[in-house]
Amino acid sequence: xxxxxxxxxxxFPEAARAALGDTQLRHNLAHATHTIRDxxxxxxxxxxxxxxxxxxxTAVKEAALRDLxxxxxxxxxxxxxxxxxxxxxxxAAEACAIVARVTHAHGADEVVKVKSMATAEIGLNEALEAxxxxxxxxxxxxxxxxxxxxxxSHILVPAIHRNRAEIRxxxxxxxxxxxxxxxxxxxxxxxxxxxxxxxxxREKFLRAKVAVSGANFxxxxxxxxxxxxxxxxxxxxxxxxEVLISVVGIEKVVPTWRDLDPLLRLLPRSxxxxxxxxxxxxxxxxxxxxxxxEVHVVLIDNGRTRALADDVGRQAxxxxxxxxxxxxxxxxxxxxxxxxxxxxxxPIGAILNPLLNGVSDxxxxxxxxxxxxxxxxxxxxxxxxxxPSVLVDQRAQVVDSHRGDAVPKPEAVAMRATAWAFSDxxxxxxxxxxxxxxxxxxxxxxxxxxxxxxxxxxxxxxPGAAWTSARDLPAPPAESFRAWWQRTDGGRR
Amino acid sequence: xxxxxxxxxxxxxxxxxxxxxxxxxPPPPTVRPVDDLVGLFVERVEDYRAVVTRCAADxxxxxxxxxxxxxxxxxxxxxxxxxxxxxVDPSTGSGHRDGLSATDLDGIDAVVxxxxxxxxxxxxxxLDHAEDQGRRAISLVPDLHVCVVRADQVVADVPDAVALxxxxxxxxxxxxxxxxxxxxxxRVEGVHGPRTLHxxxxx
Ligand code: SF4
Numbered sequence: 001x002x003x004x005x006x007x008x009x010x011x012f013p014e015a016a017r018a019a020l021g022d023t024q025l026r027h028n029l030a031h032a033t034h035t036i037r038d039x040x041x042x043x044x045x046x047x048x049x050x051x052x053x054x055x056x057x058t059a060v061k062e063a064a065l066r067d068l069x070x071x072x073x074x075x076x077x078x079x080x081x082x083x084x085x086x087x088x089x090x091x092a093a094e095a096c097a098i099v100a101r102v103t104h105a106h107g108a109d110e111v112v113k114v115k116s117m118a119t120a121e122i123g124l125n126e127a128l129e130a131x132x133x134x135x136x137x138x139x140x141x142x143x144x145x146x147x148x149x150x151x152x153s154h155i156l157v158p159a160i161h162r163n164r165a166e167i168r169x170x171x172x173x174x175x176x177x178x179x180x181x182x183x184x185x186x187x188x189x190x191x192x193x194x195x196x197x198x199x200x201x202r203e204k205f206l207r208a209k210v211a212v213s214g215a216n217f218x219x220x221x222x223x224x225x226x227x228x229x230x231x232x233x234x235x236x237x238x239x240x241x242e243v244l245i246s247v248v249g250i251e252k253v254v255p256t257w258r259d260l261d262p263l264l265r266l267l268p269r270s271x272x273x274x275x276x277x278x279x280x281x282x283x284x285x286x287x288x289x290x291x292x293x294e295v296h297v298v299l300i301d302n303g304r305t306r307a308l309a310d311d312v313g314r315q316a317x318x319x320x321x322x323x324x325x326x327x328x329x330x331x332x333x334x335x336x337x338x339x340x341x342x343x344x345x346x347p348i349g350a351i352l353n354p355l356l357n358g359v360s361d362x363x364x365x366x367x368x369x370x371x372x373x374x375x376x377x378x379x380x381x382x383x384x385x386x387x388p389s390v391l392v393d394q395r396a397q398v399v400d401s402h403r404g405d406a407v408p409k410p411e412a413v414a415m416r417a418t419a420w421a422f423s424d425x426x427x428x429x430x431x432x433x434x435x436x437x438x439x440x441x442x443x444x445x446x447x448x449x450x451x452x453x454x455x456x457x458x459x460x461x462x463p464g465a466a467w468t469s470a471r472d473l474p475a476p477p478a479e480s481f482r483a484w485w486q487r488t489d490g491g492r493r
Numbered sequence: 494x495x496x497x498x499x500x501x502x503x504x505x506x507x508x509x510x511x512x513x514x515x516x517x518x519p520p521p522p523t524v525r526p527v528d529d530l531v532g533l534f535v536e537r538v539e540d541y542r543a544v545v546t547r548c549a550a551d552x553x554x555x556x557x558x559x560x561x562x563x564x565x566x567x568x569x570x571x572x573x574x575x576x577x578x579x580x581v582d583p584s585t586g587s588g589h590r591d592g593l594s595a596t597d598l599d600g601i602d603a604v605v606x607x608x609x610x611x612x613x614x615x616x617x618x619x620l621d622h623a624e625d626q627g628r629r630a631i632s633l634v635p636d637l638h639v640c641v642v643r644a645d646q647v648v649a650d651v652p653d654a655v656a657l658x659x660x661x662x663x664x665x666x667x668x669x670x671x672x673x674x675x676x677x678x679x680r681v682e683g684v685h686g687p688r689t690l691h692x693x694x695x696x
Contacts, residue, residue, distance in 0.1 A: 035678050049522035056521035063515035069505040088498040141675035164676055190676040194684050206595050222660040232671035232686025239629040240595045257660045261652045262521040276615035280666035287663040290628035301501045309508035
């Protein structure tokens, strides 16, 4: 069984237009993003020194990236000393082949999986299926997505686009095909649905020989991997099987054990809006007599060194995948995750996908335009990734890559309009007000002057609104995004 | 042919050509002193809808027995608390293939363990799976986890815990019972981990 795939997704504007027509999706998304962001705001407000904490977390990740080769070599040495086998994979295909090889070596035809962005990124489930290995997702939302032959739409709550009635239907229809069926009296109560998932998956946890995980952090000094989760499916996978394979992006490394401190204080509050998530597991290679006695770590590049070489974009590799930027993004809230055509949606996806993959593909090239540059994502980011500045820089790179085209891309036209908006003080004030991002964004833009001396701002009139035509469907073109937003309460009226 | 390892490390070095390594890091903010550490710990643990019972040292065995309510229980070999009728799991290091299998554990109602440290600010208990806590599987598979924490094990915040813990050990940070909000963001306690967490706080 495989989930859906993003290959061949339409570019962002078309996909966004389709999503905007889906009222159920928009309702679910608005409910979810508002609930999570209110929770986040409450627990962040409890921490007086939140800003210092953000600075400390940023510094840890930045220090790790700036001397990445040294830390990776140290991580490899620590892991090896602790009895783990370290593999390196240049791309998705190499990483998938390593996981398949280790699984086959144990004669297993299935693996249990903890939710992991890295394994989703490399398309591991599909690759294993082609090798005759079934990959069982064990996170409740991922299970819903997988059984529904669907695509995840949010980093944290991938099934946010499904309501309880749909989930009940999916469980009734599909659970029996792949294992223990849903009970006959299954209702659409969340606790009943969760209990059905518990029973269905427990059978798989108890018999699985091989588990696959990602890692939130990898400590170079000690060889410690960290998995942060809620449901306990992570603990099951990390504890019960004999063999554990962890697929870890090279940017997950942090130099020292003590560096976990600011990150562990930042992540749960930013992510689920909790003081701490229910479970965090840490292990350093093999623990004799406890848990998997064969431990593999696959360190993957898959575009990360490409992103690392980008002086402006490098900071995107600090991302700890908390998803706070998704929940505050007015664009994400209205179009949902699928429109981004990638496992990394929302503001971070809009910069990370082009950074990892380049902008030669039209789908990826459309992503830097999937933003109004309002700056809310930067405000909430626990590791202070300046997403608006990276977006602007990425747009310039898209335009540059089409410089030789006979017919200018709409994005190039948009960039020229951007330059026009800044060419006159009155228009600049207008753009400033319309972008809703206040002076901060403009200050940052001021640092990021584009080739030819142009600069960019948020919502722009006329051709500047190139991609925004999708988001602006209900709005008359003369009305600014900001004004429209206030009038309609974010599209809900 | 160069290996993937060498190629990736070379690409990393090339990408960072001319980039200065970071200087000394700003220290993360220190922890504010807390007046009533244990009170805050209890309040924060209860916030996750875990059950907390406070008791004196000579009441521990009785409090644990009451929490188990007559169900079957597994205990680690070094627990040091009398739990009548419980199954003792062989200690860490003895090779767990000789111990109870996951399927055996699935047939047991509860587990009783000690803890390494409690974190007041976040209501978190950390297990380092020493002999009084046992290997990871025993505190995971049974549906009820009774965890005995001494008042003197409670620290103020995450940095205190990080300083105390030994990364060479497997560590499990527990903040309330297992939970999910994956269905319409309705919080449901209890998915795969123990659905009930009962903390016995010994003063
Ligand atoms: S970019 Fe920042 S806010 Fe967004 S997911 Fe990453 S760490 Fe979180």
